Amino acid sequence: MDRIRITGGNALRGIIPISGAKNAALPLMIASLLTSDTLTLENVPHLADVEGLMRILGNHGVDIAVNGRRERQENDYSRTIHFTCRTIADTTAPYELVSKMRASFWVIGPLLAREGRARVSLPGGCAIGTRPVDLFLEALTALGADIEIDGGYVNATAPKGGLLGARYRFPKVSVGATHVMMMAATLANGTTVIENAAREPEVLDLANCLNAMGAKISGAGTKTITVEGVASLSGARHRVLPDRIETGTYAMAVAMTGGDVTLEGTDAALLETALDTLRQTGAEITATETGLRIVRTGDRILPVDVVTEPFPGFPTDLQAQFMALMTRSSGVSHITETIFENRFMHVQELARLGARISLSGQMARVEGVSRLKGAPVMATDLRASVSLVIAGLAAEGETVVNRVYHLDRGFERLEEKLTRCGALVERVSE
Structure with missing residues (x-):
């Protein structure tokens, strides 16, 4: 060790050169599950969490190319990575993967929005706090999802025809839950209004990327985010802040x-x-x-x-x-x-x-x-x-x-x- x-x-x-933000890169990478086109992210840092999430996305069917090639580039502080998910290979995020990084639970939003179903392991404990997933599940329920917890897994199913736009107010500010609800709402039917949303720069960065992919999001960076659902998202090129x-x-x-x-x-x-x-x-x-x-x-x-x-x-x-x-x-x-x-x-x-x-x-x-x-x-x-x-x-x-x-x-x-x-x-x- x-x-x-x-x-x-x-x-x-x-x-000292400052790298791309880990807390922005992770949700941006997960957003690649929302489209069958290629999402290209620039300024992606070399970090253990980034490498771990790439393995998790690969399990769902995301094809990943680093700097246009398969091999990892070791001589640059930042990387350009291309994420392509033509089809979702698996809507299950297993415990052995989710337990290693809490942010991997966030795949539940894009999987549910694109495929209408998701089976995601509950994340494990965390040294700095419990960070329960209740806020995530309540937000997805507000969009019409049916949620069941069984055997340590969250089983989520969208209504026939897809998720439904809704107005939802978070009882407390949560960056992760804001990410997940915003991603899920991009493909929902109708308009979603997220109140008491997280205002962190990483939330705005994700919204900017999603808008480049064809989403219709306004208000990111404020306490109220409005998402007008669209039928599909396309690829885009985005630089991590x-x-x-x-x-x-x-x-x-x-x-x-x-x-x-x-x-x-x-x-x-x-x-x-x-x-x-x-x-x-x-x-x-x-x-x-x-x-x-x-x-x-x-x-x-x-x-x-x-x-x-x-x-x-x-x-x-x-x-x-x-x-x-x-x-x-x-x-x-x-x-x-x-x-x-x-x-x-x-x-x-x-x-x-x-x-x-x-x-x-x-x-x-x-x-x-x-x-x-x-x-x-x-x-x-x-x-x-x-x-x-x-x-x-x-x-x-x-x-x-x-x-x-x-x-x-x-x-x-x-x-x-x-x-x-x-x-x-x-x-x-x-």
């Missing part, structure tokens, strides 16, 4: 270590709240022709309180990284997690590096310390793992991060990008 070894103390200086979580992560790493880094190929509009919060800590952030420049001069990191919220609020996916930054602040900060009920598992690992963090329910009190000291630590989930990397970059001595397969799910060539900016980071295989 691979590990990441970090020798802390070096300021980051240079250029930049990864805002990767952008924020590297911005916080620069603030943690000091230095001067340009993040290329990203857009400040994707994470304005997080960048404003980072500015309050003392970092200087300016737009460039190619992306964002992050600079922190001086030794002080100012303490700032944050509360995670759905977009456009502070992202839950940057909470662990920001906590790592606050461990070196010049005072006390408070971090409140409102999205997931179990997303503080990195606290104990940060404490191994010398952090002073106390928990009270869903709030963490972080008392900044003058120094962190390297130690062996264990990654517990994707974002927690990179928070340990950020802490290790500023810690004295050597930090070894175990279970880095979590990192590979969402950060493309992290050690390579950091090394190019002067960090002492290497992957070690046992």
Whole structure:
């Protein structure tokens, strides 16, 4: 099992290219099930989750060509991948595939819309929260689907003649459920109005792609999305938007270590709240022709309180990284997690590096310390793992991060990008 070894103390200086967004790429890939034509996606990152979803889509009959060829391209940061699903080979998504990645459950929407039926395994547990599928099933039921749960599988059947447009209000904001209902509604009969929809940039990116395929979607990026159903969708070419979580992560790493880094190929509009919060800590952030420049001069990191919220609020996916930054602040900060009920598992690992963090329910009190000291630590989930990397970059001595397969799910060539900016980071295989 691979590990990441970090020798802390070096300021980051240079250029880091930002990859395509994992959280956008996955629903875009799943949208290929909605058409018999080819969907071409540009700027698709090399990630374990992307590779896993390609295997799942292949099970449903999607033919996949990377950069026009079958083999994987290893020398580019981004890829162009062509997805063609002439026919649905199988409407069942088995447990052995769905259990490895929760987002694979989202195939239920396109399968139901295109084939009128779907049998999808309930997803397994998740380290950062339960994330039940009730919202997905209620939304599909609103479109006329008959839903039964049997033997750990969701059996969904559309009415004769297809799904029916409807008005539905989510009781709570859910990005995944918004993706699924929007995809299903594209081929429904009539108009669907989705209220209290997720507003994340990834939802808008999916809507833009679906519209390029011939869908009629308006309001994406707001709380109300309207989808006018169409008879069929065609192929399209779409570029995956930049990864805002990767952008924020590297911005916080620069603030943690000091230095001067340009993040290329990203857009400040994707994470304005997080960048404003980072500015309050003392970092200087300016737009460039190619992306964002992050600079922190001086030794002080100012303490700032944050509360995670759905977009456009502070992202839950940057909470662990920001906590790592606050461990070196010049005072006390408070971090409140409102999205997931179990997303503080990195606290104990940060404490191994010398952090002073106390928990009270869903709030963490972080008392900044003058120094962190390297130690062996264990990654517990994707974002927690990179928070340990950020802490290790500023810690004295050597930090070894175990279970880095979590990192590979969402950060493309992290050690390579950091090394190019002067960090002492290497992957070690046992």
